[in-house]
Amino acid sequence: MSYQAPPHGPLPGSEAEGLVWLPPSLDSPERCGEHEESLSMFCLDDLEPLCKRCAAASHAGHRVYLSNEAAIDCKEELRTSVNGLNKKMIHFKQVSQTCEHTSKYNQASAKLTEEHMKTEFEKLHQFLREEEAARLLALREEQEEKKRAVEERMDRINQVIKSLEGKIQLIEEELNAGGNGVQFLQEYRDKMNSTWTRNWKPKNICRPLIDVAKHLGNLRYAVWEKMKHIAAYTPVTLDPRTACQSLRVSPRLDSAQIIPVASQGPEETTVPANPERFHPYSCVVAAEGFSTGVHCWDVEVSDTNNWTLGVAARSLSRREEFEAFPEGGLWCISLRDGEYRALTTPSEILHLDDSRHLNRVRVRLDWDGGMLEFMDTDTNAHLFTFRHCFAEKVYPYFESISVGGSLALLAQNLNISVGSNYAPVEDTVIATEDQVVKSESSIEKKVLPLQ
Template structure:
């Protein structure tokens, strides 16, 4: 295809024969020159008649309209192919986003169940601790109440005879008579008032030991709770786990599976190409927190394996 088409073809109405190709090329008429639009300007991208090509488009790249139509169709096909490719790429990303959204919802549901289970364990611990401490308080109350009742019974055993002696002595004081007759019974009356060196038993700390039950209560419960909730200095980032890496619900341990996982959350570990943090296919996993200064050390249990690697990774 030449940049400049020949302008020697006969004009309409000149009496010259117009071949079949000329009739095929003519798809319109120029309003200015009343000639068929048989050419196409590549610079302005518009159909032309031969007179327009010779005048206003003299220095433009002009070629036959039929050839231009074929070339334009090819260009459109190329553009259409590019658009289809872009559309496919966007649709692929859209499908990945849908899968990721479904994966997020599924994982959120599973983690919600794990969270509820862990919080339920803490609630159960607190309920049991509450019952245990209330039971201890009640036992102390019952024990001290029993001892107090025993003391009261012993005191009652002493008080009753004393009251009787007091009443008898008061009657002796009000007896009629004096002199010999009164003094004759004085020895017996005095003997009845004698009770020796008997003293009431001193009560030692009869009250509830409040400090024992309420002193630093929440701290004491928290200290005891640490036995069922040990602290893990390293938390694993499940988002970086390889396909065969299965992380525990506490995110402080993991194991490698030899085949497809049978866990309920197997599908949340599917390879997601859009996740740049995901190790594929390596059996690796990173910790959640990083560091850039200081000295760090950990105790790691490797289990029943003779092949393992522990190290640090640069973000780059």
């Protein structure tokens, strides 16, 4: 295709004089700047428009298409890319909403936790205030008692002093009277008898002292020991982060129950789907995991007619369905449809007396010995024992699908043992003349749960 320029001069039919026709600019975006041809081709390899001469000369072997066809394909490819970007944007928005939801949930959870924490500390403060008031009252009562005893003794002594002063005054008056002779001697016996006081002497020791040691001896320890009666101790506590969304864990983290759908609350208060949380099963594990030692805990199960108790391996999948048997990382017993079972492979029926209903179950884990034992807490009757060589940390496991009932961990009594790590003097380092030999001893208080 050849290009011919029109003759110079005004355009034919032009009404304006002095206007001349000029050729298209060489750098026009629709024409090739080198060959002055229209950009009718498109190189897919270099992603640039071309004229036919450029396509033949410098883009030989490339994928070259007509511009109108290439535009259709490129638009379709851009639409596909935009769709991918939209999907990615939606995903990022969902993640952003999840983060925002988690932030709101954490804010609400922190506020609720703060309120419960203040309540618990207020109970401790109230106990300490009452204990302080009681001990100060006991001190004041003893002070008043000792004061009355001292005052009574002082009254008796003052009476004796007054009596002695009267006798002394009478005798001194007789002596100063200057009497002598037979009359004085006749009255001498009576005068001497009046000075007789049964050889009684007051003691200089004042015994009614306040027993300071009774009030201050091991005061903080005595108050702490008494405080254990109001401070419930459970050997394991539930971890709310692992509870299925249908489960509600109590503020003291010692019980869990199913939440009716109608009372689950608005979206901002629903629990996030964090990786630690179980789904879809209504279960929860304890915050404490065990990888050694012997551990024991009691669970109240009388309020629910559908429960599962035991231990779960740390590797147990939490965000998908799983089978409740030892090969899957669960060692449990359960109550289903009025039947007690040990969840072995296959499951075994626990043959209990027809009149026997479990109210409390004791779970005893001997991790090193490879034994998990279940007992009836009320009767100490054996229910079932799993024997397994544990190879990873396990967590106490609780599951319930009974609406209206709850699984509750029971508080345990405490034994307090007092020991000493006293080091003999001969085992200490000998000090120089400018040093003082220091021997340290401390009282170790161990709190052990009754089993």
